[in-house]
Amino acid sequence: MPPLQLIWFRQDLRIHDHAALWHARQAGPCIALVILSPAQWQLHNDATIKIDFYLRQLKALQQQLLLLNIPLIIEHIDYWHNVSPSLLIWLNKLNIQNVHANIEYGDNEHHRDQLISEYLTQHKKTLFLYHDRSIFQVGSILSKSQQPYKVFGAFKKTVYEQLNICLPQCFPSVDSQHQLQLNCTLPNKIPTLTELGFNDIAPEQQALWPITEGYAWKKLDDFIQHDVLDYDQTRDFPAAQGSSQLSPYLNIGILSVRQCLHALFSSSHGQFHLRHHGQQIWLDELLWREFYQHILFHYPQISKGKSFKPELQQLKWRDAESDLIAWQHGHTGIPIVDAGMRQLLATGWMHNRVRMISAMFLSKNLLIDWRLGEQWFMQHLIDGDLAANNGGWQWCASTGVDAVPYFRIFNPMTQSQRFDPHGHYIRQWLPELKHLDNKTIHMPYQYQPDMQLNYPKPIVDLKQSRLRAIEHFRLHVN
Ligand SMILES: Cc1cc2nc3c(=O)[nH]c(=O)nc-3n(C[C@H](O)[C@H](O)[C@H](O)COP(=O)(O)OP(=O)(O)OC[C@H]3O[C@@H](n4cnc5c(N)ncnc54)[C@H](O)[C@@H]3O)c2cc1C
Incomplete structure (x- = not known):
């Protein structure tokens, strides 16, 4: 049997079009890991409603992984600087060599991954990181003089050229694996918000952002079938609800940006051609998201309270x-x-x-x-x-x-x-x-x-x- 792999989910709580999950499954059967870090989240000022949303989606992910026979470890480690030793304990206990995860772009996230990677290397283990959160790998969209773009229009022009050559493909879905026989029990209880030290979120607020099976997909599909056509006309009118309201789903990775792109281009059979102005403007909004991610990568000081100028x-x-x-x-x-x-x-x-x-x-x-x-x-x-x-x-x-x-x-x-x-x-x-x-x-x-x-x-x-x-x-x- 190929060696067991660890797939570490972060801000990417989905099983479809998932770079790290796909690579991990190519390498062998998997065990999944999620690390809950409430103290770190507080340092990052994460909203309680966002954490609640994350925990609710985690429950859904657990069910989806169960159908794939992928067991899920849920660890609680307050600060990221404490992750390495706990991670190593699991790897040793389960006799796993490789950890797979998608890259996160913040400076603290980058630093965390660097430390973990070095620590694991010292212990003859490997952290494999994959580009997943943006359309193009951050750092890869550069001007002719190999400099990062500082003007959105010029960045967009180059991205359009790239998209015209080829739309980035979604990763294939992974098959369900054989049931694993493990020699230990895995912690898999999802804590409540209060157990993590946060106040509860009112059910009426939760109801605004459903997590039911397929909800985000349907929301994307409905938007692409109907609302995106008028998006250029309606998006600026707050009473009109003319925008997709997909940002929470994109943010914790319930949807990938590639899935949004492919939905947008589905009517043109995957060709880089959009018939409606509304579609074009929506694409541009996805590209603002892309632009800022690339900017954060090139200028990490902006996440430390520094002005870009x-x-x-x-x-x-x-x-x-x-x-x-x-x-x-x-x-x-x-x-x-x-x-x-x-x-x-x-x-x-x-x-x-x-x-x-x-x-x-x-x-x-x-x-x-x-x-x-x-x-x-x-x-x-x-x-x-x-x-x-x-x-x-x-x-x-x-x-x-x-x-x-x-x-x-x-x-x-x-x-x-x-x-x-x-x-x-x-x-x-x-x-x-x-x-x-x-x-x-x-x-x-x-x-x-x-x-x-x-x-x-x-x-x-x-x-x-x-x-x-x-x-x-x-x-x-x-
Ligand atoms: C002061 C300020 C703070 C913001 N903070 C956030 C934030 O924390 N998280 C966040 O996702 N967006 C943020 N935005 C961008 C934008 O307001 C939201 O992405 C958008 O309102 C989300 O609604 P929607 O999903 O209906 O967007 P749509 O109009 O449907 O756009 C589709 C997607 O494109 C992305 N997007 C759209 N506009 C922008 C933009 N201007 N910049 C970056 N991405 C964009 C989002 O992922 C969005 O879901 C901020 C904008 C401003 C002016």
Whole structure:
């Protein structure tokens, strides 16, 4: 019999189109491993709703692996720096030589894998790592002068050329293996959130993000069959639900980005040809995800609180705790911002357009450090992803790669009038403004300063704060 292999699942909780699982099964029968690291997750500011989502999907994965006769070890190791010795104990106990895992792109993740790899090599074992999370291997999309791209448009152009040559294929599904006879019992209990030291998530919140068999596939399929065709028209309107809402499923790997690509190109039989503008724009969004992952790989310092633009690293931010708290809880008096922040707290997700409005409001109008916003988002997003979150925040704060110029500041009121013209989104999340007409709802006190509402007055003047931000940034940029 070929030697036993260990397949270590991380942010890739699926059995289809899985690089490491496929390679491991090619090499021999497998035992699977998942390591739960709640203290490490807290260090990374992972949201409880995201951890809950992970644990729920882990249960589903366990069932799927059972059907493949792949036993699953569930280990609890608080910090990653303690992983190596425990891993070695399992490898020795089960007489396993090789560990297979998909690469994760964060700096701590990279460092962890390096240490584990060296440790295992010292003990004559091997860690095999596979590229899986992005469309193209990070580091492989370079300019003609072999430099990483710093402009999305140029990056996209090269990616288009590559996709035109060949769409990356999905990995084949793995067969079920013979039942293994093991000489020890494996820990396979999935702990509850409270056992891991987190508060429970309300069932209503869980119900927003189902994990039932095939759910993510169906959601992807439905989106590709119907909504993607109008995506270019609807994606910016938060009340329209025109985007896929697949980000949580992509983030913990319930779906792979290759599966999304192949679904998108299915109507053109796998050829790089899209008939609808909506499809094209959706592809571009997947490529923003790709871009930020490549950026994180080339510039790992951005995950350590550093601005991508060094000249803005020393920018002095306002120390304004009460403004920060008002923003966090959706009490700024700017309805579109507050609606977004309340959507985040209620659902763990926020519409992209509103993420941009809200992030720009914090970093520009309030002139509060984008890192505090980045952290708050991470602590509450079900799709919290280091590369995308950091990329989004640094874009809005003008400190990032290919970011919005510092003087182009969204006016949240005009954004609100344009993208939520009938106030449906605001009414959904701010019921205290429900009765206002479509004009007043975007800025209640603007037209009637004495209006009696159970809603705060704006904590900042939009015009003055915009000028303050431009002047402040200008001093640092010039
Ligand atoms: C301040 C800020 C913070 C953000 N934080 C995150 C985050 O932590 N995790 C996250 O996945 N996205 C983040 N985004 C990007 C974007 O808001 C979400 O990916 C999107 O709202 C998810 O909804 P969807 O699945 O319906 O996206 P769709 O519009 O259907 O797009 C499909 C997929 O493409 C990817 N994508 C879309 N837009 C972007 C983008 N601008 N940058 C990177 N990837 C993108 C996502 O994986 C998304 O699921 C952030 C954006 C901003 C402005």
